Amino acid sequence: MxxxxxxxxxxxxxxxxxxxxxxxxxxxxxxxxxxxxxxxxxxxxxxxxxxxxxxxxxxxxxxxxxxxxxxxxxxxxxxxxxxxxxxxxxxxxxxxxxxxxxxxxxxxxxxxxxxxxxxxxxxxxxxxxxxxxxxxxxxxxxxxxxxxxxxxxxxxxxxxxxxxxxxxxxxxxxxxxxxxxxxxxxxxxxxxxxxxAQNAPLTNYALMHALPRIADQPADHGFLTESLMAAIAQSAPEAKQRVQNFLEGRAAKVSKG
The missing domain is CATH 3.90.226.10 (2-enoyl-CoA Hydratase; Chain A, domain 1)
Known part of the structure; x- marks a missing residue:
């Protein structure tokens, strides 16, 4: 291109x-x-x-x-x-x-x-x-x-x-x-x-498309949108695997930069 x-x-x-x-x-x-x-x-x-x-x-x-x-x-x-x-x-x-x-x-x-x-x-x-x-x-x-x-x-x-x-x-x-x-x-x-680029695609999508709109919504609308987006993101197979990797010690823990 x-x-x-x-x-x-x-x-x-x-x-x-x-x-x-x-x-x-x-x-x-x-x-x-x-x-x-x-x-x-x-x-x-x-x-x-x-x-x-x-x-x-x-x-x-x-x-x-x-x-x-x-x-x-x-x-x-x-x-x-x-x-x-x-x-x-x-x-x-x-x-x-x-x-x-x-x-x-x-x-x-x-x-x-x-x-x-x-x-x-x-x-x-x-x-x-x-x-x-x-x-x-x-x-x-x-x-x-x-x-x-x-x-x-x-x-x-x-x-x-x-x-x-x-x-x-x-x-x-x-x-x-x-x-x-x-x-x-x-x-x-x-x-x-x-x-x-290493993040789960649905998490990146939520941050790009949902988070700015949640910030513009009344609080009660934003909470509902957040719940819907959280449910969708965590239901993805990749998300489930990442959580399992963390629970089983195969993913790095957060530390001071």
Whole structure:
């Protein structure tokens, strides 16, 4: 699965999906957004986790403004919904996704990163939402996903004032769960994806598809959804075998990292 904008490499049970517009700081053109959608829709059945990476010095510097054109309200609506459909394939697609962040994670690039399940940043990473200063608004799902990471107040501040977060402040704010030295984000992301790929598929599915929805539900609805998902997950033959292995001493116990 390769195009001029995107390359997909399969390493065992992990797919590495790489943005390949390095000369344009991996700015998101419509073609690249469509390629991301297609890559996640067409992952091989034996892939159990994925990593998104960007070639060059930046993960993704946002929307390709050279493609920004005058649209009426209807065309703008449909364009935004196209992005929503593409990033939905990342967040609620077939496998958990780890983002390997470095350099610019800006605008639409931050929207893409926010659609992943885990984010690993190296110390060169910085985050910004410059749409406010450009007279536009986020349109790739950022108004839903980014506040869930950092809160409404922080996102409002970023868009009103142009505030930029560096890697260290960004980790503290919640943009990334891991912070590593320069150049090590991809290796860490792959290691995490390989670990995730060893999980029972139904457990990964529950974490991707059920947990975010439970968080949005009233408590009594969430408890019922949790019970249903727990019953389904533990009924799988693989889950039963894993529990038996633990009970019989064939599985590692939890220890301090």
């Amino acid at each position: 390769t195009s001029s904008d995107l390359q997909t490499e399969i390493r065992g049970a992990v797919a590495i999906v790489r943005l390949t517009r390095g000369a344009k700081r991996n700015a998101l053109s419509d073609g690249l957004v469509a390629a991301i959608r297609d890559a996640f829709q067409n992952l091989p059945a034996d892939v159990r986790a994925a990593v998104i990476d960007g070639e060059g010095e930046h993960f993704c510097a946002g929307l390709d403004l050279s493609e920004l054109k005058e649209r009426d309200a209807g065309a703008g609506l449909h364009h935004s919904r196209m992005w929503h459909a593409a990033l939905e394939q990342v967040q609620h697609g077939p496998v958990p996704v780890v983002a390997a962040l470095h350099g610019a994670v800006v605008g639409g690039g931050l929207e893409l990163a926010a659609s992943c399940h885990i984010r690993v940043a190296d110390e060169t990473t910085f985050y910004a939402l410059p749409e406010g200063s450009r007279g536009i608004f986020v349109g790739g799902g950022g108004s839903v996903r980014i506040p869930r990471l950092i809160g409404v107040a922080r996102m409002t501040d970023m868009m009103l004032t142009g505030r930029v977060y560096n890697a260290q402040d960004g980790e503290r704010a919640g943009f990334a769960q891991y912070l590593v030295p320069k150049g090590e984000a991809l290796a860490k992301a792959i290691a995490l994806a390989e670990r995730i």
